[in-house]
Amino acid sequence: NAGVTQTPKFRILKIGQSMTLQCTQDMNHNYMYWYRQDPGMGLKLIYYSVGAGITDKGEVPNGYNVSRSTTEDFPLRLELAAPSQTSVYFCASSWGDTQYFGPGTRLTVL
Amino acid sequence: DAKTTQPTSMDCAEGRAANLPCNHSTISGNEYVYWYRQIHSQGPQYIIHGLKNNETNEMASLIITEDRKSSTLILPHATLRDTAVYYCIAPPPSNTGKLIFGQGTTLQVKP
Numbered sequence: 001n002a003g004v005t006q007t008p009k010f011r012i013l014k015i016g017q018s019m020t021l022q023c024t025q026d027m028n029h030n031y032m033y034w035y036r037q038d039p040g041m042g043l044k045l046i047y048y049s050v051g052a053g054i055t056d057k058g059e060v061p062n063g064y065n066v067s068r069s070t071t072e073d074f075p076l077r078l079e080l081a082a083p084s085q086t087s088v089y090f091c092a093s094s095w096g097d098t099q100y101f102g103p104g105t106r107l108t109v110l
Numbered sequence: 111d112a113k114t115t116q117p118t119s120m121d122c123a124e125g126r127a128a129n130l131p132c133n134h135s136t137i138s139g140n141e142y143v144y145w146y147r148q149i150h151s152q153g154p155q156y157i158i159h160g161l162k163n164n165e166t167n168e169m170a171s172l173i174i175t176e177d178r179k180s181s182t183l184i185l186p187h188a189t190l191r192d193t194a195v196y197y198c199i200a201p202p203p204s205n206t207g208k209l210i211f212g213q214g215t216t217l218q219v220k221p
Binding site for chain 1: 142144146151152153154155156159197201206207208209210211212213214
């Protein structure tokens, strides 16, 4: 099993650009999550999904959108990138409360 | 989530046991205690969890006090690779699996 994979690993965006962060898991987990982590800080939950077709907001959803059309994939969309979205983004999946994390995407918005 | 309180940082000598405390005085009877760690620049990694009994796995041991108001994560023989931020989390039982990460304890293992 590859576990949770994220692409890209690194990305630099200009203000106002858009992009999609990809997340895929091969463990057949129903639950998936997106977190962001700013330098020196803990993880903040952006969005989560309890199954295909079901998504909900976390602590910091503004500026982001998600979709969950399949069990495996949970992409995170940034529509109008802002410098405040410079962060490391982690995707995770779980069957219960034990979450398995991807390696992260480091995003810089200039 | 039950509020958890951890020291900001700790040091440990390589080869010695690292004991990381966590207070969760508001924990309810059906809330588990979970421990994760995050090695620099990597995604968090699950370590162990427990409800009321002590637990042990290949990574660590978890000691929960009888009143469940605090717990201790024990790394029996810390290595330099155990240097990381350790998070103690007590999520409410739910059908979402959401976790709220605090600041955690930065453990520095020194040679």
